[in-house]
Amino acid sequence: MSATLQSWRPRVRPSGTRPAIAVTVGEPAGIGPEISIRAAWAMRNEVNCVLLGDAAFLAMTASYIDPAIRLSALSLQAVRNGGLPHFGPGAISVIDVPLAAHVAPGTLDKENGRAVLATLDAAIEGVAAGWFEAVATAPLQKSTINDAGVPFSGHTEYFAGKTGAAQVVMLLAGQPLQAMPPAGEAAPPAPPPLRVALATTHLPLKDVAGALTVEGLGATLDIIAHDLKTKFGIAAPRILVAGLNPHAGENGYLGREDLDVVAPAIAAAQARGIAATGPYPADTLFQPKYLQHADCVLAMYHDQGLPVLKYATFGRGVNITLGLPLIRTSVDHGTALDLAAQGLGRADCGSMEEAIATARRMADAVQAGLPNSGVRA
Ligand SMILES: NC(=O)C1=CN([C@@H]2O[C@H](COP(=O)(O)OP(=O)(O)OC[C@H]3O[C@@H](n4cnc5c(N)ncnc54)[C@H](O)[C@@H]3O)[C@@H](O)[C@H]2O)C=CC1
């Protein structure tokens, strides 16, 4: 990727236009193509979703979903030569990134692994070139990319590597579901959105403790505070930090990391003006009485934070990569090969719609911070 950091500076959105958001359609044998098409079509009046994937395969899929859906295909070279055309909302734009092999829904084929990666590369290229304001990614199958011969642990790490980001943070966010009130009673106020960031991402559990350092956690807290301000419009983000060990280490009797690493990182962040507190025992941290006074929880590892978030919000959650020089959001679920194998119409596209809507809100917040921008978040 040849883009310099300067070239990531977003352009001012022309007034009256829809933001262009790249949507990578993910693993072709999974539900990604279907939920990408459905979400792009449902949201076409607010967002110009540009699908990145195999144009012929997407056209066939769209025709089975609903013959009324219109797609306009472009070649990547045409966009490189002439920029992204300003189509209206009557059709979804597709930039053709051809697959190598026929797709059998539900059945993985490593022959297509590199084509999936090529969609990510095209999305990154398009943001650097100013075609897109953000990227929303449908789920891909990490194992297929590895089977295709490319070591790959996730979009998060891949986008970090390709954009030269020194450190990134995975954050999942969603609106918790509320129980229905008894008949005749008013519903209580909606809870605030739950945001859970991770200090470590796709790492075997045995390696987590060794990966936590005072400096690394400090950089993670800096990224969360910075991006919640600039991309979410939260003026002074409040971050609750979970401990690593049971009971946050029980004063050193259940592990020293909370005393020796987590607490000093929090103290140093506080000295830099960041409203971080903790470490709190993770098992009791996720209670409304704490969460209502917080903008984000920082969990120490993947399965400490994400089961809580997904239990509360599955199907409407969004995965956001902080610390990148671009906006990248994704769904809260995987490729659901089991559903894809059964045919179209089984997958819920709520999380994909929320990923696109979140990317749009973040793009609006960035636009609101640009000089000469008329857009307000
Ligand atoms: N953003 C991404 O690219 C992500 C990719 N993955 C990848 O997906 C692959 C499969 O992961 P799994 O752990 O099997 O999780 P999965 O999310 O694909 O499936 C878990 C269960 O949830 C259901 N499910 C998932 N999405 C659904 C939807 N939209 N509507 C209705 N039901 C849905 C599935 O049918 C299955 O029963 C792995 O390779 C994993 O790495 C997982 C999470 C995120």
Ligand SMILES: NCC(=O)COP(=O)(O)O
């Ligand atoms: N559990 C989240 C996940 O696996 C998604 O990872 P990424 O592909 O967004 O890095």
